[in-house]
Amino acid sequence: MSFGEYLKSCRLSSGQTQKDLAEKAGVTIPYISKLERGKEEPPSEETCIKLAAALNEDPYIMIVKAGKMPSDFQQVILNDQDAFNYLKRKSKARLAQGGN
Template sequence: MSEFGNLLKSLRREHKITQRRLAELIGIDFTYISKIENGSMEPPAEDKIIKMAELFEENPEAMLLAAKKVPSTFRKTITENKNVPMFLRSADRLTQEQWERIKKVVDEEE
């Protein structure tokens, strides 16, 4: 089962919503929900995940990332800032301490 499938199943059960009802609310076939939860299908498109997040009162970006999708709100920054690709190429080599320092700088900006 995928991370997104596990998350979806957990949220659905927590909110006591059947696969059929979720499918009706989101506008997809209920068998697709089952296949997502058991990991045999990829997560749906961004708009469907955002609807799920709203329904479950969850952070849409967190759900999109769990689905291994880049939120469209990030795309402009990724594609228009020439420093982002350079940073992303080296990001997997950063230590936990370096990530904490980056987070501290970002938090100070907010």
């Protein structure tokens, strides 16, 4: 599922129009429309957080669906060797199983 499809699904599930979402997230209606149609690159982390709040969704999921890594996740990975090693093991195991 693309980011746009995910965003539209969340918006429809919340019963909001593009106008509602745009107003709550502080963006324009055309921007929401372009995102949903895949005509705009996925938004920044900051905009993902605003969209998630407007949709009552998990901001971390929204950021990851946008193809980005939350900045606080990056800090944990860079500063916590145990967390880094865990993720590295999980990633290697998934690759070994033929996962994406």
